[in-house]
Amino acid sequence: MFRIRRIYDDAAPANRTAIATVQQILRDRFPLLHPDEVDHLLEKLKNPLKYRFRSILFVADVKRAIRGFALLMHAPDLNFCFLDFISTAQHQAGRGLGNALYDRIREEAARLGCRGLFFECLPDDPALCTDPEVLKQNARRLKFYEAWGARPLANTRYETPVRKNDDNPPFLVIDTLGRDTTFARKETRAIVRAILERKYPDVCDRKYVRMVVGSITDDPVRLRPFRYAKKKTVEPVKKALPEDQRIGLVYSANHQIHHVRERGYVESPVRVKSILKHLERSDLFSVLPVRHFADDHITAVHDKHFVRYLQAACASVPENESIYPYVFPIRNSTRPPKSLPMRAGYYCIDTFTPLNRSAYAAARHAVDCVLTGADDLLEGRYLAYALVRPPGHHAETSMFGGFCYFNSAAIAAHYLSRHGRVAILDIDYHHGNGQQEIFYRRADIFTLSIHGHPRFTYPFFSGFAEETGEAGGKGFNLNLPLPENSTAATYLQAIKRALNRLRAFAPQFVVVALGFDTAKGDPTGTWPLDAADYEEIGDLIGSLPHATLFVQEGGYNTRTLGKNAARFFAGIWKGSFT
The missing domain is CATH 3.40.630.30 (Gcn5-related N-acetyltransferase (GNAT))
Known part of the structure; x- marks a missing residue:
């Protein structure tokens, strides 16, 4: 074939x-x-x-x-x-x-x-x-x-x-x-x-x-009569969307093993189901089989001791139970407790992201999905979408939090950076502190984040406009924090500003940390974006002349999540191919 x-x-x-x-x-x-x-x-x-x-x-x-x-x-x-x-x-x-x-x-x-x-x-x-x-x-x-x-x-x-x-x-x-x-x-x-x-x-x-x-004098001009064809008819053009213009879709049913059933925990399996339900009505996607990748790709971004801890701690938690961090090493971070449950705060940035039997495995499957999408870009596909959970953009080199364990977008960006410069565009409602911290001193990966201002939203301690990078990475981190009551017009202005900076960087690849918690009615956000806004945002991002990987992050209003995702990718396709 x-x-x-x-x-x-x-x-x-x-x-x-x-x-x-x-x-x-x-x-x-x-x-x-x-x-x-x-x-x-x-x-x-x-x-x-x-x-x-x-x-x-x-x-x-x-x-x-x-x-x-x-x-x-x-x-x-x-x-x-x-x-x-x-x-x-x-x-x-x-x-x-x-x-x-x-x-x-x-x-x-x-x-x-x-x-x-x-x-x-x-x-x-x-x-x-x-x-x-x-x-x-x-x-x-x-x-x-x-x-x-x-x-x-x-x-x-x-x-x-x-x-x-x-x-x-x-x-x-x-x-x-x-x-x-x-x-x-x-x-x-x-x-x-x-x-x-x-x-x-x-x-x-x-x-x-x-x-x-x-010498062209006939009006209208004439074509030579049929000489070879048995049927003197005109062959119609096929109507189906060609494979090379489809968006590679990667997801795994293994995300369902991570289901925290406690009240208020909005990062649930129904998120993926609600998005898939709407995407399956479209002919814009081709489902890609998930490939397995070595742990080396994770430890290239995350501290190996942190990775080992997550694996060991999750394996130690009894079935159907969760550990929530509540002791944090503010005074002495050099001597982590020997008890794995007590050590959770040593590697976590909040008190609402649990460790349980399924967290490590689900996050590991998400990494495989995202790297599958990245690999497909390296094999020539123009657009790929990793529909994954748990999300990842709050995970730092040696920290988890914000429902995130491994920073899949950062892992994919580092993987792609072996072949050229990469830009990470984070459009989640919350600051992409993970990729900022991971790449803060690097000039080959430009990190951009449009988010609610940290004075009123998670993660509170990063995402300020003056954070632009350090050492060799100075100038290669852009934060665009927006007010709590931002309108769609405000958001679109920020998107256009970010894209102008991204074009100036001229990357070979773009990774989009895709959050739909910017939507109206999202339980974790305050902004009013609707389906039409997402289609316009998609059109703007799709106009970028770069192979692009989309990695699912936030978005928790499951009544509108699927519709918003479908309209966003309709805009992406329009911007990319029309």
């Missing part, structure tokens, strides 16, 4: 490998291609203004090996797409790769609202191609495209050789993308002029361009 996926940039290792493989396929399959065309592939993806086309690269990925690709050029000013290249690697033809790639680019062109898909195809006319074997190959290729209704533009001089004695000049083929539509002469002339001037600025002089454009 293979998957077709889009390559947005070279941030992920899998994407860097894919781009290098595509360049090698270009060298192997198109030996007459100018070396600059190959070498500038990545620049085309990153700099559409220079080339006057927005380049879109798709690859056929077979067990992490690239077996084919298609390069699509989008001209939004003229509302058309041009298929620049489509090819399989050597010895990979006849495996369905070409069909899958062409299907995917047709879907993309249709999704972009293009009037048509244009591309060049070598001629099946003996007067234009003198080599019989090449002529047969050309005919097979045109037959392939005719199955989708794509046919050469007729009655023009597009296939006139640029140099007088050149052999095998290409037809211009038009795919109407499943629509029974025609192209007006004026529209077609503008498109043809754009193809020749933007694609071939060093080959086609003004005289040649005028000649070809002037």
Whole structure:
């Protein structure tokens, strides 16, 4: 099996490998291609203004090996797409790769609202191609495209050789993308002029361009009659959302083992259930199987003695009982009590986060879910969502609290930082003190948090605007504390300010600590955000040009939690792909 996926940039290792493989396929399959065309592939993806086309690269990925690709050029000013290249690697033809790639680019062109898909195809006319074997190959290729209704533009001089004695000049083929539509002469002339001037600025002089454009006289223009297809019909574009535009969803039923049934403990399993109920109605997600990761990824962020304590203390608690910290080492933090229950306060920042038989295991499963999402970004996915509990953003290097045990978002950020700079954007109602403390001296991970001011909300002792980092991390921590009675407009202003700072940092990856306790009626918050606000927030975050991992944090009003999450991700998808 293979998957077709889009390559947005070279941030992920899998994407860097894919781009290098595509360049090698270009060298192997198109030996007459100018070396600059190959070498500038990545620049085309990153700099559409220079080339006057927005380049879109798709690859056929077979067990992490690239077996084919298609390069699509989008001209939004003229509302058309041009298929620049489509090819399989050597010895990979006849495996369905070409069909899958062409299907995917047709879907993309249709999704972009293009009037048509244009591309060049070598001629099946003996007067234009003198080599019989090449002529047969050309005919097979045109037959392939005719199955989708794509046919050469007729009655023009597009296939006139640029140099007088050149052999095998290409037809211009038009795919109407499943629509029974025609192209007006004026529209077609503008498109043809754009193809020749933007694609071939060093080959086609003004005289040649005028000649070809002037030869388009039919109004509307005509396509060559069907020559190979048995059914003289137009193949419709598929309507299903392609896999490479779906959000990878990671969750585990193991979160349910952590269920504290005491009155007032709002961090309950129904939170995940209420979100899933609404997400399952959407086609935006693909569920990813959870992978297991070594403890080394946890101890890369958390103190190993703290991790060992959590594991041992939770294992020591009798079934269906909980330990709540109530003795704290304010005077002497160097000599922790030998009793595990008494030592809870040594590692905790509050009195309402319990240790019980399930806490360590549930937090450990959450880490696996989050790292699965992070790993999927490294393999080329653009968006992933780890729907986990317990949350994690209050957990510090050697502290738990605020319902949090391991800081999953921080663990994922450190994991991703091996491949480039990372930004953590915390939009929970409460300050992300955990990632601030963990990365306070680092410049490769930028931590941003929008939250209720610590003078009135948990964790009270951190989250102030003047906390900007220390040593090498100075300037790489941004806190935007907001008033207790903040409005949606106030919050949106803060989001825009944070995103401007994040863009200036230019990370390769973004981790969003996603809290919905900013919602109206949340028992732990005071702000009035509703579903429409979350969709707007999602749209703003989705506009970031970076692969992004969302990690579930707070959000405790289960009557609106699922709806708010669904609208947020609808905004994310809109901002990312439209």
